[in-house]
Amino acid sequence: MSARILDGRSIAQEIRREVRLEVGELTKRTGSVPCLATVLVGNDPASTTYVRNKVRACEEVGIVSVRIDLPADLSQEALLHEIARLNRDPSVHAVLVQLPLPPHISERRVLEAVLPGKDVDGFHPSNLGGLLAGSPLFVASTPLGILELLTRSNVAVEGKHAVIVGWSVVVGKPTAFLLLQQQATVTICHIKTRDLGFHTRQADILVVAAGKPGLVTGSMVKEGAVVIDVGVNRLADGGIVGDVSFSEVAEKVSLITPVPGGVGPMTVAMLLKNTVQACRLACGAAGRHGVEVVR
Ligand code: GUN
Numbered sequence: 660m661s662a663r664i665l666d667g668r669s670i671a672q673e674i675r676r677e678v679r680l681e682v683g684e685l686t687k688r689t690g691s692v693p694c695l696a697t698v699l700v701g702n703d704p705a706s707t708t709y710v711r712n713k714v715r716a717c718e719e720v721g722i723v724s725v726r727i728d729l730p731a732d733l734s735q736e737a738l739l740h741e742i743a744r745l746n747r748d749p750s751v752h753a754v755l756v757q758l759p760l761p762p763h764i765s766e767r768r769v770l771e772a773v774l775p776g777k778d779v780d781g782f783h784p785s786n787l788g789g790l791l792a793g794s795p796l797f798v799a800s801t802p803l804g805i806l807e808l809l810t811r812s813n814v815a816v817e818g819k820h821a822v823i824v825g826w827s828v829v830v831g832k833p834t835a836f837l838l839l840q841q842q843a844t845v846t847i848c849h850i851k852t853r854d855l856g857f858h859t860r861q862a863d864i865l866v867v868a869a870g871k872p873g874l875v876t877g878s879m880v881k882e883g884a885v886v887i888d889v890g891v892n893r894l895a896d897g898g899i900v901g902d903v904s905f906s907e908v909a910e911k912v913s914l915i916t917p918v919p920g921g922v923g924p925m926t927v928a929m930l931l932k933n934t935v936q937a938c939r940l941a942c943g944a945a946g947r948h949g950v951e952v953v954r
Pocket residue numbers: 755756757758759780800801829926
């Protein structure tokens with residue numbers, strides 16, 4: 660079998676077109692233009708690229724973006740002060756602090772400082788807890804992007820065995836809960852999991868977010884599975900690869916995301932959707948959240 664490619668770029672483009680229309684309608688109805696503040700501490704090249712892409716995507720759909728670049732030696736107190744200022748600013752609807760932060764700053768303290776109603780990353784404990792309870796204001800963009808990719812590619816989730824490799828708060832855990840909510844049977848594997856291949860071979864849907872190039876090989880997947888590769892690993896030659904050995908695995912499975920061009924563009928598209936939702940919340944125009952997680 661040779662896999663069909665799940666083209667995140669074209670699906671993300673479709674979502675951006677929809678978001679552009681939503682921004683226009685919302686502005687017409689409420690007079691508010693959605694505004695995302697991105698906070699970047701230091702000049703890590705990968706983070707700088709991600710932030711640049713997010714800012715560009717905002718501009719393309721009519722979302723205002725405020726980019727705040729801060730020095731790597733900024734104190735934690737100064738960063739918390741900046742976040743408090745953005746929380747208070749009524750013209751800013753959404754606040755995103757790009758991770759990772761320099762080692763002298765506690766990510767937990769910083770993420771807890773973002774107002775849950777502006778937390779478009781969905782990393783605040785009240786949004787993470789809300790996901791568990793079925794009523795988050797925001798869910799992280801990458802897990803949302805994965806679910807949207809599956810939905811728009813007509814991959815049914817209900818009753819399937821979904822195996823997730825990676826237990827991060829950014830991807831693994833929220834993806835597991837979203838899939839569980841869609842009535843998949845979910846297994847979460849991680850760094851201490853014994854015989855990873857035993858688990859991954861059970862997967863109808865395999866989501867790999869471990870940050871290890873080549874972790875999942877052809878012998879570790881089931882014929883006909885759907886494989887979502889969230890890995891972004893930079894090689895010495897400047898190339899980017901995922902966590903899955905693409906050519907081997909694509910021989911066996913039915914659907915697979917490429918890296919780049921799979922999950923990455925979906926993350927940005929869902930961030931835009933969350934930012935529009937943050938603006939709706941701020942001006943009292945929010946209907947139900949785009950992700951229905953309550954059953
Ligand atoms: N660093 C890697 N992924 C993400 C993300 O989704 N959001 C933020 N804020 N930082 C990240």
